[in-house]
Structure formats: C-alpha cells, structure tokens
Amino acid sequence: MNPSLIVLGVTGCIAAYKSAELLRLLQKQGYEVQVVLTEHARNFVTPMTLAALSRRRVITTLYQQEQRDEGPQEVAIEHVQLPQAASALVVAPATANCLAKFATGIADDFLSTLYLATTGPVIVAPAMNVHMWNHPSVKENVGRLRSRGVILVDPEEGYLAEGIEGKGRMADLETIVSAVVNAARGTRDLAGETVLVTAGPTCEDIDPVRYLSNRSSGKMGYEIASAARTRGATTILVSGPTQLPPPAQVQCLKVRSAEEMRSQVLRHFSEATIVIKAAAVADFKPASRSGQKLKKGQAPPHLSLVPTPDILAELSNRTHGQILVGFAAETERVLENARKKLAAKKLDLLVVNDVTQEGAGFDGDTNVVTMLTAEGSEIPLGKRSKRDMAHAILDQVVALKKRHA
Numbered sequence: 001m002n003p004s005l006i007v008l009g010v011t012g013c014i015a016a017y018k019s020a021e022l023l024r025l026l027q028k029q030g031y032e033v034q035v036v037l038t039e040h041a042r043n044f045v046t047p048m049t050l051a052a053l054s055r056r057r058v059i060t061t062l063y064q065q066e067q068r069d070e071g072p073q074e075v076a077i078e079h080v081q082l083p084q085a086a087s088a089l090v091v092a093p094a095t096a097n098c099l100a101k102f103a104t105g106i107a108d109d110f111l112s113t114l115y116l117a118t119t120g121p122v123i124v125a126p127a128m129n130v131h132m133w134n135h136p137s138v139k140e141n142v143g144r145l146r147s148r149g150v151i152l153v154d155p156e157e158g159y160l161a162e163g164i165e166g167k168g169r170m171a172d173l174e175t176i177v178s179a180v181v182n183a184a185r186g187t188r189d190l191a192g193e194t195v196l197v198t199a200g201p202t203c204e205d206i207d208p209v210r211y212l213s214n215r216s217s218g219k220m221g222y223e224i225a226s227a228a229r230t231r232g233a234t235t236i237l238v239s240g241p242t243q244l245p246p247p248a249q250v251q252c253l254k255v256r257s258a259e260e261m262r263s264q265v266l267r268h269f270s271e272a273t274i275v276i277k278a279a280a281v282a283d284f285k286p287a288s289r290s291g292q293k294l295k296k297g298q299a300p301p302h303l304s305l306v307p308t309p310d311i312l313a314e315l316s317n318r319t320h321g322q323i324l325v326g327f328a329a330e331t332e333r334v335l336e337n338a339r340k341k342l343a344a345k346k347l348d349l350l351v352v353n354d355v356t357q358e359g360a361g362f363d364g365d366t367n368v369v370t371m372l373t374a375e376g377s378e379i380p381l382g383k384r385s386k387r388d389m390a391h392a393i394l395d396q397v398v399a400l401k402k403r404h405a
C-alpha cells in the first residue's frame with residue numbers, strides 16, 4: 001500500500017467543478033491523488049484538467065482499451081488493485097445515484113466497482129438538491145452507508161445551484177480534506193492485530209418473556225469494531241442483543257446473557273492482541289430462571305439476584321501480553337470510582353463516561369469520556385461522535401502498543 005495515495009471519485013453534479021480545487025488541497029497535504037470520474041461527471045469537469053493537475057491518467061471506464069488520450073499513461077491500475085494500493089477513497093461530490101449504488105452494491109462502472117473492492121476508509125461528501133437530500137430513499141441509503149463505516153461529510157445549508165436556500169450544498173473543501181486526512185492517518189496502523197470488542201447490553205432472563213437488562217444500544221462498541229477493521233485489524237465483535245447491523249468485514253458473534261458473552265470472549269481471547277470491553281454487562285442475574293411465564297394474580301414473586309461473572313476481571317488474570325481496555329459507566333464520584341476499577345481489573349486503559357451527562361453514554365450518537373491509563377495519565381475527550389471517539393480510543397491503544405513494544 002502507498003500511504004500517500006488517495007483515490008478521488010467524482011460523480012456527476014454541478015459541485016464536480018470543485019474537484020480540481022479539492023485535488024490541489026489534498027496534494028498540499030502531501031498526497032498523490034488518483035482521480036476516477038464517472039461518465040456523468042465528465043459533463044461537468046474534463047479528464048484533461050484533472051489529469052494535468054494530478055499528473056496521472058484519469059480513470060473514466062472499467063475497460064482500459066476504451067480510454068483515449070486523457071493524460072499521461074504512467075500507471076496501469078485495475079479496480080481491484082487500486083483500493084489495495086490507496087490509503088483512502090474519497091467521493092466528492094457524491095450524487096444520490098452514487099449513494100444508492102454504494103448502498104445496494106450495484107457495480108456498473110469503475111467507481112462503484114472500486115468501492116466494493118475497497119477495504120480501507122471511504123469518505124463520501126454528498127451534494128444534491130435539498131428535496132433529494134431529504135428524500136426517505138436517500139436518508140435510508142445514507143443510514144446504511146454510515147452503519148457500514150462509511151464516513152459521511154454531510155452537505156451544508158446554503159444557496160443551491162437551482163437558486164434556492166437549503167441543505168444540499170457540498171461541504172466546505174477544508175472539512176472534506178480534514179475528514180480524509182483523519183481517516184487516512186490511521187490507515188492500517190492496526191494491521192496484523194486481532195481486536196476483540198464487546199458491545200451492547202446483556203439480557204438476564206427471569207422467565208421466557210421477561211428479563212433484566214440496561215439501556216446500551218451497542219453503538220459505542222460497534223463503532224470501535226468498525227474503526228478497528230478500517231484500520232486493518234482482524235476484528236471480532238461479541239455483541240449482546242442490539243438493533244444494529246453487523247459492521248462490514250467484522251466477525252460478529254451474537255450472545256444474550258453475561259454467561260454467553262463470557263464463553264465467547266474466553267473462546268477468542270487467546271487469538272486477540274487487543275481487547276476492548278465496551279459492553280454493558282449485567283452485574284446481577286436472577287438466581288433462577290422460571291421455565292414458564294410467571295403468573296400474576298398471586299403475590300408478586302420475590303426476585304433473588306446473584307452476581308454474574310466479571311469477564312474483564314477474569315481476563316486480567318489470564319492475559320498474556322494483550323492490551324486490555326475497559327469502559328466504566330459512572331454516575332457519581334466518576335474519576336474516583338473509575339480509578340479503582342482501572343486498578344482492580346489491572347487494565348491498560350479505562351474509558352470512563354459519566355452517563356448522567358448530556359451527550360454521553362447510552363444510546364445517542366455522541367459520547368463524552370475521559371481515558372485513564374495504567375501509567376496515571378488522564379485524557380479528557382470532549383463531546384464527539386461515537387465514531388470519532390472510537391478512533392481517538394484506538395489512537396491511544398496504538399500509542400500504548402508502541403510503548404509496550
């Protein structure tokens with residue numbers, strides 16, 4: 001892989017004229033840029049312009065022989081080789097048609113085929129009419145792409161080409177460049193690692209219809225698994241019950257109870273080099289599970305609880321060089337309690353969230369955390385999306401790995 005190579009896909013809408021400037025901004029960041037133009041994009045910007053700026057042949061078709069004099073023929077690239085060679089794919093502007101093709105796996109031109117063959121980070125900057133952007137189909141496609149780890153640089157409010165105000169204008173070029181730089185920076189820095197992540201709640205059954213659980217949606221852990229995969233790790237996700245689709249190219253093992261989570265985690269522990277436990281595991285479960293639905297009408301049953309196994313504490317006694325990362329969901333004396341957990345569970349890193357704080361903890365798309373390291377550092381990370389948080393946690397894990405090496 002060439003860490004300084006970025007693929008810039010350009011699709012057919014008026015914002016395509018900005019691609020020349022985007023290319024130059026990426027070059028200023030030190031990247032070589034390989035441009036891929038769709039057929040429609042050629043109505044808005046010429047291959048010759050982008051070939052001259054990039055000093056590379058611009059790819060416009062799946063079939064090499066159909067390409068004519070569109071610039072210097074210095075590279076022979078195929079749709080499956082290029083994504084392996086590049087550190088990121090950025091598509092700007094991305095039309096509604098492009099989002100639909102990416103979301104549904106249609107591969108009928110070079111760009112959509114290349115997207116399917118890409119395992120590294122993908123950054124997409126949509127641009128379209130405000131009504132198109134608000135259309136349920138587009139929203140659904142955007143949601144699907146996000147859930148698969150594609151980084152969406154949302155369009156902005158502003159004056160649109162058709163003369164109306166609204167959301168749909170392609171994001172500012174500096175914003176797109178910074179998303180590309182962030183995504184490409186971490187590229188493949190976890191290659192060779194096996195990351196075991198836990199996510200979601202556990203459900204502890206009372207009877208066949210009732211259970212004890214908590215408010216974890218799984219989002220934090222799924223973002224970590226997806227980010228680890230994007231950064232080149234073999235990734236195993238052990239997930240409690242959630243509504244989330246499994247992240248692409250991640251081995252996802254579904255479990256229900258703390259006991260089931262424990263057995264899957266222990267099964268895969270020896271192959272892991274990094275373990276990140278974002279799951280909200282139940283601390284207690286009913287002492288017994290009724291085989292039949294408990295009937296009302298009599299006195300309410302007395303629910304007697306027993307502790308579940310503390311999986312993380314167990315791992316810390318079995319570790320053979322793995323980096324162990326725990327999460328702590330706290331509601332009071334947050335850092336004091338967290339420091340005790342860090343020491344008691346012998347962790348390398350503890351990610352603490354005060355789940356009473358706005359924008360932190362369960363279910364939302366953001367989190368606010370402080371990272372505590374075994375060496376005594378305290379690293380506060382202000383409110384940010386769970387995806388950005390996942391990358392910031394992995395940055396810290398990579399730094400720890402380097403110190404342990």
Ligand code: PMT
Nearest residue numbers: 216217218219220277280281310311312327328329362363
């Ligand atoms: O899933 P989301 O909706 O995105 O919400 C994210 C989150 C709030 C669940 C996440 O950020 C978080 O804080 N996860 C850990 C929640 C938790 O269980 O904290 P704890 O302080 O009770 O546990 C400490 C650590 O021990 C955790 O890493 C936990 O996975 C682990 N543990 C806890 C109990 C147990 N029996 N076994 C464990 O391994």
